[in-house]
Amino acid sequence: xxxxxIKIGGNVIDFPEKLDEFLALFAKFPGHKILIHGGGVxxxxxxxxxxxxxxxxxxxxITDKDTLDIVTMVYAGLINKNIVAKLQAxxxxxxxxxxxxxxxxxxIKRPVKGIDYGFVGDIQEINTELVDTLLSAGLQPVxxxxxxxxxxxxxxxxxDSIASALATSLAKDHHVNxxxxxxxxxxxxxxxxENSIIPLINEDIYAELRKENVIHSGMIPKLxxxxxxxxxxxxHVWIGKAENLLLAAKGKKSGTIIERQRYDxx
Amino acid sequence: xxxxxIKIGGNVIDFPEKLDEFLALFAKFPGHKILIHGGGVxxxxxxxxxxxxxxxxxxxxITDKDTLDIVTMVYAGLINKNIVAKLQAxxxxxxxxxxxxxxxxxxIKRPVKGIDYGFVGDIQEINTELVDTLLSAGLQPVxxxxxxxxxxxxxxxxxDSIASALATSLAKDHHVNxxxxxxxxxxxxxxxxENSIIPLINEDIYAELRKENVIHSGMIPKLxxxxxxxxxxxxHVWIGKAENLLLAAKGKKSGTIIERQRYDxx
Numbered sequence: 001x002x003x004x005x006i007k008i009g010g011n012v013i014d015f016p017e018k019l020d021e022f023l024a025l026f027a028k029f030p031g032h033k034i035l036i037h038g039g040g041v042x043x044x045x046x047x048x049x050x051x052x053x054x055x056x057x058x059x060x061x062i063t064d065k066d067t068l069d070i071v072t073m074v075y076a077g078l079i080n081k082n083i084v085a086k087l088q089a090x091x092x093x094x095x096x097x098x099x100x101x102x103x104x105x106x107x108i109k110r111p112v113k114g115i116d117y118g119f120v121g122d123i124q125e126i127n128t129e130l131v132d133t134l135l136s137a138g139l140q141p142v143x144x145x146x147x148x149x150x151x152x153x154x155x156x157x158x159x160d161s162i163a164s165a166l167a168t169s170l171a172k173d174h175h176v177n178x179x180x181x182x183x184x185x186x187x188x189x190x191x192x193x194e195n196s197i198i199p200l201i202n203e204d205i206y207a208e209l210r211k212e213n214v215i216h217s218g219m220i221p222k223l224x225x226x227x228x229x230x231x232x233x234x235x236h237v238w239i240g241k242a243e244n245l246l247l248a249a250k251g252k253k254s255g256t257i258i259e260r261q262r263y264d265x266x
Numbered sequence: 267x268x269x270x271x272i273k274i275g276g277n278v279i280d281f282p283e284k285l286d287e288f289l290a291l292f293a294k295f296p297g298h299k300i301l302i303h304g305g306g307v308x309x310x311x312x313x314x315x316x317x318x319x320x321x322x323x324x325x326x327x328i329t330d331k332d333t334l335d336i337v338t339m340v341y342a343g344l345i346n347k348n349i350v351a352k353l354q355a356x357x358x359x360x361x362x363x364x365x366x367x368x369x370x371x372x373x374i375k376r377p378v379k380g381i382d383y384g385f386v387g388d389i390q391e392i393n394t395e396l397v398d399t400l401l402s403a404g405l406q407p408v409x410x411x412x413x414x415x416x417x418x419x420x421x422x423x424x425x426d427s428i429a430s431a432l433a434t435s436l437a438k439d440h441h442v443n444x445x446x447x448x449x450x451x452x453x454x455x456x457x458x459x460e461n462s463i464i465p466l467i468n469e470d471i472y473a474e475l476r477k478e479n480v481i482h483s484g485m486i487p488k489l490x491x492x493x494x495x496x497x498x499x500x501x502h503v504w505i506g507k508a509e510n511l512l513l514a515a516k517g518k519k520s521g522t523i524i525e526r527q528r529y530d531x532x
Contacts, residue, residue, distance in 0.1 A: 046339075050315050069344055073312075077343025078335055081412060081420055085366040089418035095368045100351040102361045102405055133403045137396075139368055146347060152355035154347055 001135065002175045004033045004249070007163035010040025011183040012242045013079060022181070022242045023083065027090035029249050032135045034166060035094075037083065038145045038159035043074040063118040063156040071156050072098075075144040083142050095139045099123075099147030100154060102130045105162060107147040107155050121147045121155025123162065126169035160222075164229050171233035178234050180222075181242040186256035187223070189214055197240075201258045203227065226258040235259075267401065269436055270299045270515070272445040273429035276306025278508045279345060288447070288508045289349065293356035295515050298401045300432060301360075303349065304411045304425035309340040329384040329422040337422050338364075341410040349408050361405045365413030366420060368396045371428060373413040373421050387413045387421025389428065392435035426488075430495050437499035444500050446488075447508035452522035453489070455480055463506075467524045469493065492524040501525075 006029070012022045026035060044054050047070045055062040063071065080096040087094035099105025099121075107121030134141055143166070145159040160180070167178040186197035201209070206223060209215040215223060226237040238248045240255020247254035272295070278288050292301060310320050313336045321328040329337070346362040353360035365371025365387075373387030400407055409432070411425040426446070433444040452463035467475070472489060475481040481489060492503040504514045506521020513520035 046316070049317070050312070072347050073339035073343035075343070076347045077339035077341070081338050081342045081364050081366055084364070085414040085420050086418045088366055088369050088414060088416055093368060094366075096364070096366070098347050098350070098362070100347055100354055100360075100362070102359060103354050130403075130405075133399075137399045139396075148351040148354060150354055152352045154351050 002031050002177075003135065003170055004029060004031060004177050004179060005036065005163050005167045005170075006033060006179040006181065006245065007036040007159060008181045008242060009038055009159065009183075012181055013037060014040040014042065018242070019083075020086070022245070023086050023090060025243070025246050027087065027092045028246060033140055034131070035083070035087075035140070035142045036144075036159055036163040036166070037075075037079060037142070039071060039075045039079055042079065043071045046070055046074055046078075057115050060115070060117065062116070063120050065119070068119040068154060068156060072146055072154055076146050080142060080144045087140070087142065093139050094142045095134060096142045096144070098144055098154070099157065099162070103127050103148075103150060104130055104141075104143065105147040105157070105165070106150045107157055108149055109153065109155060119153070119155050121149065121157045123147065123157060123165045126165055128169050128173065131166070131170060132173075160225070164225055167234045168229050168232035171229075171235070176234050177236050177238065178226075178229055179238045179240075179245060179248060180226075181245065182239050182255075184241070185244070186240045186254075187215065187219060198256050199253060201256060202261055206258075223258065227260070230258065230260045268297050268441045268443075269401065270295060270297060270443050270445060271302065271429050271433045271436075272299060272447065272511065273302040273425060274447045274508060275304055275425065275449075277449040278447055279303060280306040280308065284508070285349075286352070288511070289352050289356060291509070291512050293353065293358045294512060299406055300397070301349070301353075301406070301408045302410075302425055302429040302432070303341070303345060303408070305337060305341045305345055308345065309337045312336055312340055312344075323381050326381070326383065328382070329386050331385070334385040334420060334422060338412055338420055342412050346408060346410045353406070353408065359405050360408045361400060362408045362410070364410055364420070365423065365428070369393050369414075369416060370396055370407075370409065371413040371423070371431070372416045373423055374415055375419065375421060385419070385421050387415065387423045389413065389423060389431045392431055394435050394439065397432070397436060398439075426491070430491055433500045434495050434498035437495075437501070442500050443502050443504070444492075444495055445504045445506075445511060445514060446492075447511065448505050448521075450507070451510070452506045452520075453481065453485060464522050465519060467522060468527050489524065493526070496524065496526045 052066045084094045084096040106125040110120045147157040185194045189196040237258040244254035318332045350360045350362040372391040413423045451460045455462040503524040510520035
């Protein structure tokens with residue numbers, strides 16, 4: 001079957017109006033779809049109100065026991081269940097899930113190498129059979145960033161990595177497209193100009209853009225991950241603004257499409 | 267199919283060791299099973315740490331917007347996902363759910379009649395088709411006390427009512443038994459004597475016990491609810507201590523069995 005995996009982040013989740021707008025678009029998005037979300041600033045805000053301050057090492061958040069409890073409450077509870085209820089009202093048969101539910105995503109606690117990230121999970125295995133069962137029953141999974149180690153421990157996991165891992169695992173048997181909703185309109189030639197979107201990037205174009213230093217710093221790991229997903233069989237990866245998602249679904253110009261080899265998309 | 271619906275409350279959830287012991291028993295419980303849980307004192311504790319004090323009217327908790335957010339985080343997030351992760355480690359293919367997930371339980375906000383209970387939901391409809399799909403796929407639902415109105419609103423719902431509603435709805439097509447884990451060993455002749463368990467109550471015995479005032483006050487609504495479930499087709503209702511659940515499953519003497527008409531159980 002054809003499956004779309006759509007990831008949203010803090011720039012959608014943190015703004016109730018934007019989230020509602022996005023969910024209305026998501027409801028209209030055709031075919032089987034899986035929504036992946038993290039938590040944005042809500043987890044930090046709740047943590048602070050409970051006296052749990054975010055602990056950072058080298059600019060990275062450490063997930064201690066209290067922080068894990070908070071992200072579990074905020075991601076898997078507050079955000080996930082409100083998204084599910086809103087999608088149900090929009091006639092999407094959403095089912096909210098962590099990686100622990102039905103053993104959807106098994107991860108391992110990141111080994112300590114210099115920095116101890118605490119209860120952070122690196123993905124090991126996706127239960128694609130479960131996804132098949134749910135999609136075939138007309139359910140649309142809404143997956144948050146909490147996974148488990150199958151030994152009873154919940155783990156905090158990067159939502160981008162969950163989206164990529166789900167996409168590549170499902171790509172073995174299905175036609176999978178991956179959509180990253182981003183705070184910019186796509187991959188831009190000029191970061192300050194939202195009209196300078198590069199509509200299509202393939203391996204040749206990517207090599208060229210890197211050579212000319214048009215793509216640099218933070219975009220490099222994002223695009224490397226996208227090409228990694230394509231190599232593992234994902235059909236295409238889209239990066240763009242949440243509000244342009246439907247245009248993307250209809251194959252209309254919006255955001256950046258990343259593909260291994262160019263083909264006539266537009 | 268044969269389905270067991272097992273409800274646990276604060277006297278299990280609030281004590282990590284007791285919860286672990288219970289989950290080990292639940293894992294060994296034979297056949298298809300659905301676990302129902304509320305939240306115990308954890309929600310109040312988290313609320314207070316965030317400055318949200320429980321608001322009570324006539325001894326009943328009012329669910330305002332902040333309280334709803336907290337119970338959603340604690341029931342659907344913290345408690346539900348930790349139970350699921352622990353059951354997964356015990357090789358139970360648990361899937362955690364609110365009533366919003368897959369539209370499992372639709373409720374309506376309780377109408378204001380004198381007291382405004384706030385975001386409290388009274389159950390309207392159970393999605394038994396979804397339960398069939400999940401159980402047939404080898405999944406064991408773990409259901410918490412959050413439901414939704416199918417219009418985008420989450421609602422706080424009594425976990426005992428969820429257990430009864432699931433049991434009676436599923437009883438139309440299945441052989442359903444309902445187990446209430448309680449803070450006493452069963453229905454007792456002498457409240458202070460845990461050895462005075464009444465092993466079996468049917469309609470005749472119940473009438474007699476009420477006439478003699480052996481069963482009074484708080485036990486009456488519990489037993490009325492149990493007989494209501496039996497009238498709607500539930501096979502039997504068990505009331506007893508969580509640690510005796512496996513004995514109950516094996517048909518051994520433990521707790522109180524409630525049935526419409528006596529039959530030779532032991």
